Amino acid sequence: MAHRIITQLVVVGSRVVSRAFVEAWKQASASSKYAKARVDSDHGSARNLASSGLTLSEACKILNVKPPEAGKAADLEQIAERFKKMFDANDPKAGGSFYLQSKILRAKDRIALEAREAEQAAAQRAETEKGWNPKVYKDR
Template identity: 60%
Template sequence: MAYRYLTQIVIVGSRVLGRAFAEAYKQASVSSAYQRAQAKNGNVAAGRASLSSGMTLDEACKILNVKPPQGGKANMEEVMDRFKRLFDANEPKNGGSFYLQSKILRARERIEAEVRPHMEKAAQEAEIKEGWNPKLYKDR
């Protein structure tokens, strides 16, 4: 008699897990199709989130209340100023929220990740234009 109940529990459990995995796969498929549609329509910035933070560029700009980078160029002084002010205002020791601090930090990192490749490319072009001048150090 006990083996009968045990068999029923195993069968019902496997059905529940099977349905859960099927539903998760469907949701992942729909999400992937939505991301492809956003990229196809040219709305790449709104549809693409950073892998490390899961935050879109639009969300990061709204958190820090700055304009989105145009052509890979952003006013990083303004971004850093807003970051410092908001980060300090949400200090947990002063009654702030660690969660909000982490969101602010991730927003700054997301904007920097968007701008960094363009800044590196500009630095390389400037170095090519000026020529390579190694720094020489003299031994005393």
């Protein structure tokens, strides 16, 4: 009699575990496909999202600044001013939240990262338009 109960418990337990494993596998596969689709659609933002944990629009909402428009640089002075004000207001020693302070810091870093990449792209475009003109030194 006891062997029946033990056998039943093992069979039912293995079914539950295998179903849970299959569902977890399906979720992981769907998540992987979703991440791959995001990387394929927009190469730069997926890498930036992974490094900071925020999208550019989320970072702009946190700091309450306008997102930089295409071809225009972000107003880094305004961003620094908003950052300092919000960071100081959420100081844990003054009764603020460390979590909010870290979110504000990540938002500033994310916008700065985007600004650096925009500057690099502009410099690369300028160099491409100007053309490559190496300095040639002649022996006498």
